[in-house]
Each structure stands twice: as structure tokens, then as C-alpha cells.
Amino acid sequence: MRTQEQNREASGETTDAVNQVKGKYQTYNIPLCLIFEEFEKAFDSMEIDNILRALEEKEIKGDGVEFTEN
Numbered sequence: 001m002r003t004q005e006q007n008r009e010a011s012g013e014t015t016d017a018v019n020q021v022k023g024k025y026q027t028y029n030i031p032l033c034l035i036f037e038e039f040e041k042a043f044d045s046m047e048i049d050n051i052l053r054a055l056e057e058k059e060i061k062g063d064g065v066e067f068t069e070n
Contacts, residue, residue: 025032
């Protein structure tokens with residue numbers, strides 16, 4: 001469990017990263033959609049094999065799926 005100070009630091013880092021990404025997308029006039037999810041809480045009650053099988057069935061591939069498998 002993180003402390004409040006760690007949460008504040010993480011929040012500040014996230015805000016900085018979002019602002020950098022937002023700036024690039026605005027510079028190039030590209031639509032941007034961001035989604036934030038705390039996956040630890042979202043999936044802590046699910047078996048990882050079930051999650052991976054569902055992603056595979058939907059043909060979802062990419063770095064996120066590979067990261068999850070590792």
C-alpha cells in the first residue's frame with residue numbers, strides 16, 4: 001500500500017506526463033483519448049489465465065498483453 005506522499009508524487013508525475021502527451025497532440029492537431037485504470041484493483045480477484053484468454057479471444061494484441069503475460 002502506498003503512502004499519501006507516494007500517491008501525491010505519482011499523481012504529479014502522471015499529470016506531467018499527461019500534459020506532455022496533450023501538448024504533442026495539440027501541436028499536431030490529433031484527437032486524443034486517455035483512459036486511466038488502476039489494474040491492480042480491477043483484476044486482483046481474477047485469474048490471469050482467464051484475462052489472457054479473453055484478450056486472445058477478442059484478438060487484442062500488443063505491448064500491454066505481452067507485459068501482462070510476463
